[in-house]
Amino acid sequence: MHAFDPSADHLKAALPDVHWLATEAEFYALGADLFHLAMHPEHRDRAFDALLDRSHREPITILCEKPMAAPEDPEKCWAIRQAIDRARAVVLYDFPELYDPLLGRIMQFLRGFKDVRIDSIDVQRSKDREDPANPRNRKRMVSIQFQESVHCLAFALHVLSAFAGGVEALLNQGCSLEGTSRIYRPPNPEDYPYAVDGYCEYQALLGTTVVKGCTNFLRGAPWAKRRVLRGTGDGQAFTIVADFLEGAKQLLINGESQSDVLGTDSYEEVIKTCGTWCRQETAESLPRGLYPHPRFAHVTYQLSSMLWRSCHDQQSLHRATLADVMSFDAMFAAAVPSLPRYA
Numbered sequence: 266m267h268a269f270d271p272s273a274d275h276l277k278a279a280l281p282d283v284h285w286l287a288t289e290a291e292f293y294a295l296g297a298d299l300f301h302l303a304m305h306p307e308h309r310d311r312a313f314d315a316l317l318d319r320s321h322r323e324p325i326t327i328l329c330e331k332p333m334a335a336p337e338d339p340e341k342c343w344a345i346r347q348a349i350d351r352a353r354a355v356v357l358y359d360f361p362e363l364y365d366p367l368l369g370r371i372m373q374f375l376r377g378f379k380d381v382r383i384d385s386i387d388v389q390r391s392k393d394r395e396d397p398a399n400p401r402n403r404k405r406m407v408s409i410q411f412q413e414s415v416h417c418l419a420f421a422l423h424v425l426s427a428f429a430g431g432v433e434a435l436l437n438q439g440c441s442l443e444g445t446s447r448i449y450r451p452p453n454p455e456d457y458p459y460a461v462d463g464y465c466e467y468q469a470l471l472g473t474t475v476v477k478g479c480t481n482f483l484r485g486a487p488w489a490k491r492r493v494l495r496g497t498g499d500g501q502a503f504t505i506v507a508d509f510l511e512g513a514k515q516l517l518i519n520g521e522s523q524s525d526v527l528g529t530d531s532y533e534e535v536i537k538t539c540g541t542w543c544r545q546e547t548a549e550s551l552p553r554g555l556y557p558h559p560r561f562a563h564v565t566y567q568l569s570s571m572l573w574r575s576c577h578d579q580q581s582l583h584r585a586t587l588a589d590v591m592s593f594d595a596m597f598a599a600a601v602p603s604l605p606r607y608a
């Protein structure tokens with residue numbers, strides 16, 4: 266179903282069998298099991314207002330897109346969390362890899378050990394997002410640290426937190442980040458008020474694990490959503506190589522292919538896994554577990570902020586505790602006037 270987009274007339278003509286709704290209010294009044302807020306952060310307010318209000322009277326589940334807020338608006342993360350805390354809705358953020366059975370298999374393998382040490386995680390997300398022939402590349406994006414590296418940071422945070430006793434326990438061991446970036450050349454520069462980053466290479470230390478990342482949206486970039494984990498389980502070395510790329514998924518655990526978890530559709534899995542978690546947990550218990558809930562999404566936003574600032578200043582950043590990470594302010598909005606403009 267599609268609603269309230271004034272530019273949707275051509276879609277209406279092309280899709281006569283689709284049931285169209287006339288107003289935004291009608292959409293948020295639907296008796297749906299799950300609402301997916303697949304819009305930019307600055308357009309989500311009315312959706313949250315309507316759905317969080319409904320959640321006082323009936324169960325409401327919301328799948329929300331990342332990033333949690335625009336880079337200019339870090340305070341928004343706190344405001345959203347407070348609004349959600351006052352309501353009764355289940356709210357999850359859309360980091361598809363965290364919902365994928367492929368990650369389920371990785372976690373199952375690692376949980377088979379009594380003692381797990383993850384020495385390194387290599388994370389790569391890459392696609393040619395400058396190709397003018399791909400109409401999807403005209404979708405407006407924010408700087409890559411918030412737009413895409415956030416998926417990689419979420420992956421590392423999730424896996425490492427599972428074996429550190431939670432996100433707080435992990436980040437209370439300290440967190441360092443150092444990155445470099447390059448400017449993105451969109452096919453539609455006229456839609457951007459300032460130039461955004463489209464390439465980011467970084468190294469982080471999360472607790473005692475080295476995380477090396479590369480997110481690349483530049484011309485000719487290969488298509489990949491690759492993860493490599495190295496460590497030891499009960500003293501024995503392991504290597505896990507995964508690629509979450511839709512249609513080309515791969516998972517090798519110590520060289521052995523896990524072909525039975527590769528044939529799934531990532532987008533369907535997000536919905537299915539949402540359903541599973543909602544059956545297993547309640548609106549009260551889910552925020553206490555290791556899920557992509559608002560508190561988790563907020564930490565990923567903060568790590569993106571640190572990464573962006575580190576790239577911007579070409580400086581390493583260190584924070585000793587989770588509280589230090591959460592109080593970090595990248596001062597993105599203040600930097601906007603001095604960011605380069607597209608010609």
Ligand SMILES: NC(=O)c1ccc[n+]([C@@H]2O[C@H](COP(=O)([O-])OP(=O)(O)OC[C@H]3O[C@@H](n4cnc5c(N)ncnc54)[C@H](O)[C@@H]3O)[C@@H](O)[C@H]2O)c1
Binds near residue numbers: 332
């Ligand atoms: N989780 C993921 O893997 C993933 C993938 C793609 C996009 N995203 C995120 O999804 C968000 C949207 O990105 P996109 O590329 O799909 O953008 P888009 O421009 O393609 O889609 C935005 C949607 O918002 C709707 N919209 C526009 N103005 C609106 C308004 N005033 N009120 C309500 N709705 C409005 C449009 O009709 C459209 O359906 C971004 O935050 C992006 O980072 C996440």
